[in-house]
Amino acid sequence: MEYHIHPCASRRISLLPLALCLVLSITITTTVSAFNRTTIRFDEGYTPLFSDFNIDRSPDDKTVRLLLNRLSGSGIISSDYYNYGFFSARIKMPANYTAGIVVAFYTSNIDTWEKNHDELDFEFLGNVNDRPWRFQTNMYGGGSVSRGREERYRLWFDPSKESHQYSIFWSPKNIIFYVDDIPIREVIHHPDLGGDYPSKPMSLYATIWDASSWATNGGKVKVNYEYEPFAAEFKDLVLEGCRVDPIEQISSTNCTDRIARLIAQEYATIKPEGRKAMKWFRERYMYYSYCYDNLRYKVPPPECVIVPTEKERFRDTGRLREKMRFGGSQKRIRRGRSSRRRSRKPAASGSGKEVAAAAAV
């Protein structure tokens, strides 16, 4: 697969005069081969999570649109847990005015392990007209909600124009987030991470919801329901890994062979050209990383790999200003999630506790 990245499509588009943009018009080409993946129908691996009336499935059941309107957002969840896996979908974000909206694609097991849950996130944040979407990735393990590990980025394309592939790879050795099969973040399972490394079976979730209180400009710009409904489209659904029935078999399924097969896949290891593409992405599009946030972590957490060119950039581009603009969002993310309970297990008082724990951050 070839990616042509035009410099004018970068984050500073609104500041770059068109003429200068044309002069700079050197197309950067990165070649990354696409992975071999098996896609499934919705009913082969998913169930509705909340607000079925806002879940719009195509006749062939291969595409699902999650709607947000003034009544509600919506969400879906994998029918099973996965004891490590590869989770992927082609997603098209809602177009036009999307301030205050969050589209999330993530793994979690909060329903079974309320107090020590694991989680791996992609969260896409909408914006006002002509301002780009942004997104963040995060990791929690064993209920490490007080130790956020967020990174925030812009994209090299408009994610509402067409579908792009987003993937989470999770194994006992490493975690990799991919956009269009370009690795954008890797977390190696460093021994000092201890319980902070996700290691219990998780479900895959996809949701759209109103996060007016924080998503855009620190909550200054809200969802505007004159533009409803907002639709996030998901297709080419991939769920690979050791499937575990959530009720009966969490502790009894032997995943040894399935995990070995997962680790042998192409997407489990970043090759040299993937490293190059990751460096390219992170140098240009990452605008926050907890690893460089000295105010928050005097000593970077053990899994952090300090890359001099990344570190340099954060010093140069005013990390502090970004932090003030986006800081505190974690607390609000968790609050926004508290309504997303699934019916498979009765919703206990957990959501309240979750908010309390997050508020203490």
Ligand SMILES: *[C@@H]1O[C@H](CO)[C@@H](O)[C@H](O)[C@H]1NC(C)=O
């Ligand atoms: C892709 O996966 C299919 C099914 O597992 C397999 O038959 C095929 O050989 C694979 N192709 C490559 C290029 O690995």
Ligand SMILES: *[C@@H]1O[C@H](CO)[C@@H](O)[C@H](O)[C@H]1NC(C)=O
């Ligand atoms: C976005 O706005 C354009 C121009 O106003 C309109 O043609 C288009 O249908 C809108 N797209 C969506 C998804 O609402």
Ligand SMILES: *[C@@H]1O[C@H](CO)[C@@H](O)[C@H](O)[C@H]1NC(C)=O
């Ligand atoms: C799980 O399967 C592997 C390989 O098939 C086997 O070597 C191992 O003993 C099994 N573990 C348990 C606890 O059954």
